[in-house]
Amino acid sequence: MLRRLLVLIALLNAIRPAGLGAAAPAGKVLVEICETGLPAKGEWPESTLVATEAYEEDVFGFFELPQKYITTGIRADRAFPTLVRATATVNIPAGEHRLLLRSRGAARLTLDGKQILATPFDQPRQFAAGNAGELPMEEQATFLDLGPGNRLAPPGNREAWTSVTFSGRAPVTVRLETLVGGVEPKSKKPFRPELGETVVAIALAGSSTWHLLSAGPRRVPYTDRDWATYAEERRERIESMNTAARAGRRAAAAPFWNRRRSAARAWLAATPEETVPALPPGFPAQNAIDHFIGARLAQVKANDAPHRKNGGIDFFREIKPILELNCYRCHQGEKVKGGLRLDQREEARRGGKNDGPAVVPGQPAASALFRRITSTEAEDVMPAKGERLSRGEIELMRRWIEEGATWPDFAEQNFELTPLTDDLTFLRRVSLDTVGVIPSEAEITAFGNVPSAERRQHAIDRLLADPRWADHGTSYWLDVLAENPNLINPTLNNTGPFRWWIYESLLDNKPLDLFVTELVRMEGSERFGGPAGFGIASQNDAPMAAKGIILSSAFLGIEMKCARCHDAPNHAGKQRELFAMAAMLEMKPIKVPATSSVPLDPLRAGGREPLIEVTLAPGTTVLPAWPFAQVSDEVVAAKLSEEPTQSRDRLAALLTSPQNERFAQVMVNRLWEFFMGRGIVATVGDWEKSSASHPELLRWLGREFVRSGYDQKAIARLILGSHAYQRAVDPARQETSPLYHAPAARSIRAEQLVDSLFAATGKPFVVEPVNLDLDSVRTIDNALDLGRAKRAWMLASTSNERDRPSLVLPRIQAVAEVMEVFGWRGARPDAGPGVRVGGANVLQPALLANGTMMTWLTRLSEDHGLTRFALETQTLDQFIERLFLRFFTRRPSGPERIFYTAALRPGYATRVVAAAPAERAASAPHQKFVAWSNHMKSEANTLRLEQQAAARRGEIATPHLEAAWRQRCEDVVWALLNAPEWTSIL
């Protein structure tokens, strides 16, 4: 099917006629997209424009165009405006029929070459008054009403209708033309390229019902419900066209990437393999990973023994927290003050440049650490800044050193492996980790039907092939790459919505080296989901420096945040290095702005030299250069980049070359952390601050990643298949063991929680469009449309810095408030490490108990999945068992079964109300809308407050369940939804 479409497009391009536009194939609407030759001013072209793309449709109903993809398959903008032309030969019966034309941009309709309907080019008053938010709402009452049951135009559409008499003797050539994404006449800035609802509909003589005009047998009544079904079905088709188009682009770029793959293979062959160690006796293994884990565990058990003792001061519990809090600011990691590291035993014993050994076991007086913390000299005492250590802390230090300063490598006392999880716990865990949502009842059943020996691998393979993999992964990369779109007036270090590029990359399982290359090139669409959106940083004094910080942490584990304004005391990266990288991204020399520096004199006021240094004077011009010689030699760029003269291409090659082992290892470490809950290097975005617990495993995984062609799923398959991943949680642990012999329960991510709550209940995830400019009166630089969210990650900050009731999106707000307290960030003005700081807080259970979203999930309304479920014929025991499977992927325990059976027994037999009133068929009332265009009007504020109240009330309860029983069932649902077990992944 996809191939057929591709062929069709190629064919149409090949046979493109010069003057007239192509004739439509019988029974189909030919849709042609024309990007060139449009007159600048608002008028129709004199001649028929040449199509640059084409595809077929069944009926005259359009709401979205297939995306345009460039280079390796990234979204790009078409021309502003672009002409869309839809042509078909239609048999229309004799009679005087009514015809309707609706469009977002200017449109005209011709029959056999004669124009019969048109909508206007620009609506200056709408744009001007709407842009100021002052469009009167009264105008909405003037939209065409097609009669009961028929659909009203959505916000921002233009429309016209007429009656036409048809002879019925010959087929009619119908042609619809419309402009997509015009230019605002005053500012010359483009509008979003939207079709809105561009349709030609017909009501035959004597009939009051409207249909979309069809070229063939397909009939689409123009009602709300039929349009929704039609749009849903077409959207899927457009998605598959998009997928095919991206694949086509990737295929065209294959020669270069194949060369990169051969280079990687050559590098692998030329460098030593990492030997998989032998498995210690009695250690369970499902793949090579378990060999590394087992060998390391045996080694640590043996090595750490002399450093462990019973009784006395416990280093990890009592000493390390003091060091972390007071010393690690300057004495941890690769760059440290005075050459002293206090994060490694041997380094601490050796000491820094100035004072000799920091820790001499048994001799506090000879230990520089102790001398410094007890010094009375202001110039000498440590910590250099901040409060002195308390007497209790000093005493602890003294005793610890006196007792021999024992310092094991790991805090572990217990080296017992936990067993494999049970099957259902595994299924829940692996589903959440791959597709971001708990398994459905059907998935649980199917899982049980696979023979037990193959069950887990089968589930892993199925889940890795599931497109929802992309949903879950996108939520991660949005954090790491600090995607930060703002719906309105982006000024808070906002980016474009490159979420769609991330999502499609994951959908296609794009190799990560290509992913990074596309990101660094920052090409394609800025405002509609290309990686160019990453290149934006609104109101930022040095956008490319900000991007450099993100890239170096995301892909090299090098933290450069401090280097934005100065050289840090505790990070090796210098400001000059960050700006050299920024200049590579800028593709020209870059000047350090004064606002990106720190004046040191005020810091000297206290007497002691400041800890930070400024070695790059504001105003200095920095040339493009690769600053990370430690991870990769710059000569690689000439060989591996596609365009060696382009500094972005060179940077991309240097970041992703196989020679840069750091890149592959940072990526596998991120995946490892994602699935295991703890990185092999624990600080995934800052490798200076901790070292690898399993360096050989890390190197081996890195090489496997290169060998796989930088395929994330290949690494995921390895990790998920390991015994280490599939081990049962040790309930007593707060954190997963750094030796991975006993995992801890992990906190659920906000997106996983919200998606799972909706999935378990079957409540449709219905929120407002993620868009405040519904009627498109604003230009692309100051209003975004993020579409209709189907999964939690698709939401964004509703950006109500203005604090205006009219700009609230109440349903999004109800979901977002839950997500925020569980660690999601609607706005991401700075780069996150990708690891969210967990920890329970009172607002989490509070919003789950009493929040608006919970009202929707609990109320058994007509559209609620549990309403249908409760109406099914089944015993109460079955009902409860299935409820537990749906919610918790487990069966109820004996006491639970008894307890909830007792709660739902009364009235269960008579719960179904047979004679419930029939569903209403009346058409929806004429509902007004609030958008940016009218948000400064009092009425808009009032209407929005009503919508807010409606959201809070939730949908009305079903009449099909007897009220008393339904309420009790809702109470049980509430209880199950508030169970603490939702919040962690076992």
Add this chain to the structure above:
Amino acid sequence: MNRRNFLASATTAATAAAVTSWSTRLRAAESGRLGTHPQGKADHCIFIWLGGGMSQIDTFDPKKRGNSKSAPSLPGSDYDLIDTAVPGVRFTEHLAQTARYAEQLTAVRTVNHRLGSEHALATNFVHTGRPVSGSTIYPSLGSVVTHERGAASDQVPAYMVIGYPNISRGPGFLGSKYGYAYLVDTESGPAGFAPPEGIAAARMAARQKLLAPLQGRAPEHSVRADYEEAQREALRLAGPDFLRHFKLSEEPGAMRQRYGGEFGQRCLLARRLVQAGVRFIEVSHNLNFINGAGWDTHNEGQRNQHVLIRELDTALSALMGDLQAKGLLDRTLIALGTEFGRPGQFDSGGGRGHQSAVFSLLLAGGGLKHCGAFGETDALSGKPVAQPVTIPDFHATIYAALGINPSKELLNTSRPVPITDNGQPIRALFS
């Protein structure tokens, strides 16, 4: 439950965590080295937010009378001037009730910033005192106060917002436990604590009984045990003791009337929350259905601006009088915030554009030595003439009034960040 920990789990603090914990700990680092700073004695702050940009020339920094309706329009104040209780200090006519309290307030007339005139950006600046940055998310005033002083009672959150949640009000790098609990209006109650509509106490109790078998299973000190403890706390707070503070119906009818409409009711609620021990309350005046535009009085928004000003006047004076009568005014600092001001000239629609070169913010009560007005602007309130005040200075004044050293360094992971960006308290306000 531990003070300051309303939003945090109550346990875990003492548990030594492994490698990653360095990045999650925060602590106040040291007292500032920039010399002595004045130290006030206020215990609470009510921060009134006038979103949109309050027109200083139509309120607290009036100039010669102009006319928005004449053709062409005549620059100047759109209203008549009146005297206040402080000789020589004048406000516009719609602030008559507040004018009587001028001895207990100071209109700081020379606040200015260079962040331009985009609402979100300026709103962020007036809340955090720093321009946006790609590497740090700075905490809001309320979060810093929460971090420094916690709540005055362990039964309530330290920081509450009556308005919409947004990142400018958030805790930034301090982390979510210094965030706020919020309610969008006085009817809805605090999100997460007020029971959903139609769920009576009996039904809530029944629900909690149904939940009981699913609780209490987590091993001690586990992540889930922390959550269970937070849940018990949340359910307790959703009970009558905490929610009582939000029941304005407990107030005498005359008192409620004194405060006026919804905005006044929010101020009344803020007073109740002060009494309950909430440290910092941000009250939003966003009753935009009154004139559509709220305080963003472009074009036609100007026409009913006086209704907004009167509503502010009623609520602010009622709040001051009420706090005074209850002996709370000296301990409660009222601060008025807005993202920028507006020019003395009118736009073509008879409203006003944006102006950040100078605008007025107000401080009241809080034990400060008030003088009615501070600083001087030019003939049309377009530029400061004497004693300019930056936003960091204004923040420093608020912090100092609350006994917080404005140059104290907070830790953003390992990086020290002074509470204000070199802000200097207005010394004249401290005796």
